[in-house]
Amino acid sequence: MEMAAERERLCEIGRRMVETGLVLGTSGNISVRRGDLVAVTPGGVALDRLTPADCPVLDSSGRVVDGARAPSSEVPMHLAVYEATDAAAIVHTHSQYAVVVSTTMTELPPIHYNALLLGGVVRVAPYATYGTPELAAHVRAALAGRQAALMQNHGAIAIGHDLDQALSSARLLEWLCTVYVQAKMVGEPRILTEEELVAVIERAAQSPR
Numbered sequence: 781m782e783m784a785a786e787r788e789r790l791c792e793i794g795r796r797m798v799e800t801g802l803v804l805g806t807s808g809n810i811s812v813r814r815g816d817l818v819a820v821t822p823g824g825v826a827l828d829r830l831t832p833a834d835c836p837v838l839d840s841s842g843r844v845v846d847g848a849r850a851p852s853s854e855v856p857m858h859l860a861v862y863e864a865t866d867a868a869a870i871v872h873t874h875s876q877y878a879v880v881v882s883t884t885m886t887e888l889p890p891i892h893y894n895a896l897l898l899g900g901v902v903r904v905a906p907y908a909t910y911g912t913p914e915l916a917a918h919v920r921a922a923l924a925g926r927q928a929a930l931m932q933n934h935g936a937i938a939i940g941h942d943l944d945q946a947l948s949s950a951r952l953l954e955w956l957c958t959v960y961v962q963a964k965m966v967g968e969p970r971i972l973t974e975e976e977l978v979a980v981i982e983r984a985a986q987s988p989r
């Protein structure tokens with residue numbers, strides 16, 4: 781089986797995403813890259829019910845080279861992101877607070893310095909129908925210099941050098957969106973200034989958090 785270990789990891793991460801409430805059933809997809817090949821979750825199967833054989837392996841043009849099931853409809857987005865970045869893993873979710881922010885904002889303002897772990901202000905990629913090249917292009921642009929982006933009226937995407945890192949960025953983004961929405965309920969959240977963010981970067985360079 782091509783990419784057997786990576787396909788096993790997709791199943792583990794998929795289960796963890798459902799168990800922790802980051803996704804509901806089929807509402808998300810994950811992929812991992814090794815060399816020219818990409819293993820991705822299939823369309824229409826709940827992420828906590830996957831087996832390695834369910835997860836097709838694609839070449840860089842999107843052609844299935846192993847696996848019986850059809851890949852997720854979001855494959856164009858995954859391939860576009862791999863083409864544009866050195867990421868080796870992608871986690872896409874419809875997590876609740878990410879969707880809330882994506883429907884109301886054009887970016888997620890930095891109100892907590894942990895936003896720097898995602899590269900700073902998180903952009904919202906403009907809406908386009910799921911699975912289209914237009915959406916793939918919007919998401920690719922929104923991810924420039926970032927570990928994560930929101931997708932307008934849709935969800936969130938996070939990347940990493942492995943699945944654990946992509947998942948932890950997806951969870952951090954959901955946390956940042958939750959904090960922002962809850963802060964808005966009790967007042968107007970103060971946004972960190974450019975100087976304050978630079979000071980955090982300098983501080984982190986001296987003594988890692």
Ligand SMILES: [Zn+2]
Binds near residue numbers: 807
């Ligand atoms: Zn989606």
